[in-house]
Amino acid sequence: MFGQGLLKGLSVTGRRMLGKTECDMYPYRKRVLPPKSRIFLSMRATPDGKALCNACLTCQQGCPDNVIRIEQDPEDRKRAVSFRVNSGRCTFCGICEENCPRHALTFTQDFERATFDKGTLTYALIADGTATGACVIVERTEPEHPASAEGGEDVG
Amino acid sequence: MTVDLEAVAAAHSGRVDREGLDPAIVVPRETWRQLAQALSEAGVWFSDLTCVDRGETVEVVAQVCASASEQITLKTVLPNRDLTVDSLWPVWPGMDWLEREAYDMFGVSFVGHPDLTRILMFDGFEGYPLRKSFLLETEEKAS
């Protein structure tokens, strides 16, 4: 009979109308993203402001989009004086986090950083040799895992 | 169905290159279309056509399939000063856009193509972006 399919479709929409809502009521209820979500880059640091980074530059050289700018301490090349992230260029690919031999880099799940000014998208993780407020505080000073086992030569 | 590559190559004054991962038939450009014609009559269908800039020369590379799992590469080498080759559009009409793209990106002219215009870049764009001599903005600054 003509119209059967139409009626069936209507019954589907009818059932859905009475069923439960599928929406995320976003600004009223904020979603908690899974811990693996890659949103903004952050760094692990100890409570006394010591970042885990040892300025090996792996992340800066491996980043496809020149997001990371590191300045090494000229006296102690294992210490970063400044570590700046231009997140406006970042593609959230996770290459930097994966390759960091000290597991210093991590991603936060804070996604509410819309801004009217592109300049504010650049933020520092290390400034004047100390970790900034954008870092994630951890208790330990040594990496959890031994240095990444992938081996191979450095990016360059 | 399989194709006797050596025989096909010899009939079009080309040679078979088996050094790569897939066998390749390399022919001079004069027999480029005849080769495609002969293969097409043997039931071969095409998959892809592109170019590779080798500096002094530009290779036109076509990927064809003799059977569902048998893949052959066809190649012809064009000197940089004269980038013209016969179009394969009369053999496989689907080559239309592939050849337009190769023209757009490498400046290779396909003789006999019905509508050889730019496809991905806009009309009036100068240069051929995928040639090695076409520099990115960052490279230009560096050099």
Add this chain to the structure above:
Amino acid sequence: MIEDHPRVGRLQKDAVTESIVLNMGPQHPSMHGVFHMQLELSGETILAARPVIGYLHRGIEKLAEHRTYAQCMVLVDRLDYISQYCNEWAYCRAIERLARIEVPERAEWLRTMYAELVRVTSHLMWFGSVGLDLGGWTPVIYAFIPRERIFDFFEATTGSRLMPNYLRFGGVKEDVDPAEMEALHAYLAKDLIDALDEFDGLVTGNEIFLSRQRGLAPMTVDQAHAWGVTGPMLRACGSTRDLRIDTPYGVYDRLDWESCTDTRGDALARYSVRMREMRESAKMALQCIERMPAGEVRTKVARVLRPPEGEVYVRHESTRGELGFHIVSDGSPKPYRFRVRSPAFMNVSSLPHLCAGAKISEFFAIFGGIDNVMAEIDR
């Protein structure tokens, strides 16, 4: 009398009919992405059509020549952002073949599972847009419910919903949490099938939909081969070409599934092939979860890979058809030539043939059946 009116009278006297050219897009509400179509119309009938593409050209092939092989993975994700895992897998297969890298067993199963899941999400997206093309808002909203659920799984396991950057040369980035896998299994076995049944009830039996799709834009196998059409569009003409069977990769030869074909070759056949493919893909993903062996997921590969000199072409069944990667290596850490044979590019090039003679209102019904992604066409 109407003829007395000066303007109308004059028009009637020397009126001649001539065809007009209508520009549709690139910014058209019912276009998929930035696609521009020049239609030559006689009244409402399309005499000729000329697609104009390139508005989303980002030069990915050129950019890739300036990045290391691992960094190119980021670009590969952005080719066809609706079936990311298929792209990554095809690219990985090309590099693995070139550099002769072995892939562990479990990684192959994981890759197959992700590729089939992404095929479901991609076809769901297409299902929604077909509804939109024909003027119905409901399918797109319904289709996004299961799509979001699968994306939640992607996000929880790979870190990103759309741009996972998850596959690596010689495996995948990391193993999947068994609890997530369990939850996904429960979802695929019941809720997804319920949702697909619901879509069938919503659209597949709808008489208006059927009468608009049946017999529209027919294509024969020979035409499809000549135009380079591949994937579900080709299988809808009766061809059995499916690279998952023809050139087995992953674990497809160990799964229990069949390739969906149809013999009618019209828009309805394309619809039906894709609808059935979703069920097959869900079935395959389920089998992957059930049978996946334990073990390593990644072989050790130098972080900066230098494949030996040579070139490789790999054909891969992406959700839209035959995706080809042609990589030329000169032994350096960056590809010498990075070429993508995009399936949607070839499928869209058949559009002028398909819509010649159709009515303008049918154009979108035809176009929807091609399932194009502009990002992949323009690259």
